[in-house]
Amino acid sequence: MICPVCKYDMIVVEYHDIELDYCNRCKGVWFDSGELELLLESRGLEEPKAFLDGILNSQEAASSEKKRDCPICGHKMKKTAIGRQSEILIDICRDKHGLWFDGGELSQLIRHLAGEHPPKHDSREQVISFLEEVFEAPQ
Ligand SMILES: [Zn+2]
Ligand SMILES: [Zn+2]
Numbered sequence: 001m002i003c004p005v006c007k008y009d010m011i012v013v014e015y016h017d018i019e020l021d022y023c024n025r026c027k028g029v030w031f032d033s034g035e036l037e038l039l040l041e042s043r044g045l046e047e048p049k050a051f052l053d054g055i056l057n058s059q060e061a062a063s064s065e066k067k068r069d070c071p072i073c074g075h076k077m078k079k080t081a082i083g084r085q086s087e088i089l090i091d092i093c094r095d096k097h098g099l100w101f102d103g104g105e106l107s108q109l110i111r112h113l114a115g116e117h118p119p120k121h122d123s124r125e126q127v128i129s130f131l132e133e134v135f136e137a138p139q
Pocket of ligand 1: 006023
């Protein structure tokens with residue numbers, strides 16, 4: 001799969017049976033919708049489908065950031081702002097093929113999830129630690 005930002009081949013990162021596409025150059029990460037659902041499910045998140053749909057169906061954010069093409073269908077993706085102050089801008093395929101995180105956005109999301117869902121939400125903690133393991137440990 002080709003990175004929507006720098007157009008180079010991405011590498012497939014496999015971790016606990018979940019596959020992600022990762023760009024070595026810009027550090028961006030692509031999640032297929034199915035893979036993200038699988039990840040949420042494997043980490044014990046309740047109603048992973050609803051959680052995912054909430055992200056996929058969120059409104060388009062006004063942004064001057066360049067639109068990116070979905071690496072699967074090639075169509076322009078929509079920008080969606082997540083986070084408490086809508087500070088994280090991710091790209092989502094309108095046909096729900098998946099989500100794109102620019103380099104750095106994923107760790108922002110991790111911090112956001114960690115802040116918004118304190119440790120009593122055990123399952124979300126697990127998702128956070130999964131993401132941390134995959135993306136923060138190697139650096
Ligand atoms: Zn890239
Ligand atoms: Zn697409």
